[in-house]
Amino acid sequence: MNVEKLSKRLELVANAVPKDARVADIGSDHAYLPCYLALNEQITYAVAGEVVDGPFQSACLHVKEQGLAEKVFVRLADGLDAIEELDKIDTVTICGMGGDLISKILERGYIKGQLKTVNTLILQPNIGEQHVRKWLMAHQYKIIEEYIIEENKKIYEVIVATVSKDVIKYSLEQLQFGVFLPDRKETAFVQKWMLELDKYESVIKQLKQAKTDESEKILLFREKQRVIKEMLSNAHSK
Helix, strand or coil: CCCCCCCHHHHHHHHHCCCCEEEEEECCCCCHHHHHHHHCCCEEEEEEEECCHHHHHHHHHHHHHCCCCCCEEEEECCHHHHCCHHHCCCEEEEEEECHHHHHHHHHHHHHCCCCCCCCEEEEEECCCHHHHHHHHHHCCEEEEEEEEEEECCEEEEEEEEEECCCCCCCCHHHHHHCCCHHHHCCHHHHHHHHHHHHHHHHHHHHHHCCCCCCHHHHHHHHHHHHHHHHHHHHHHHC
């Protein structure tokens, strides 16, 4: 059986999945990730959750074509509703959504007790990573690893967290930039925040051309730029 090739960002997620895990991949699309993990014998069981019927049908077909119907179970459900108690899921992956949406999915599942057996969360927000880190901190999930990668002219972060008995406390800078990423000086990380600086500069130029007084907003964006520049300067000096 041929092992599928994942995108670079999903490969990062796959590599972070613990050996012999029981995984729920939420928003699984074609179930590429759980199928890849199953084909590589990295997991023992998987649930592929999809809320939209089209991708759900595609995932069902894909799992069947790969001969994985006894190992990867596709369910049409909203968020963590795809998880059933008998699944004994210990790892959840959520990829390709905004950080705010990922946080809302986790919060809803947390309230409903759907994360009781889950020790590891592997999350790949397209934007709004700070929302994810805030949720993890508030619910005692410790960030144990972070990755960043550029693929097809887009930059993605992957956040890996595990349950902790200790109170988790991150600084505002860690919530915004990451717990590990600023110290590593990776090209994709620097590129991401240089692009943010450029975006803020464009906004400031537009505000300066406004007919109304936008001085307070300009100061706000200047402060955002200052924080980013300071972080990049510290990262380069280490």
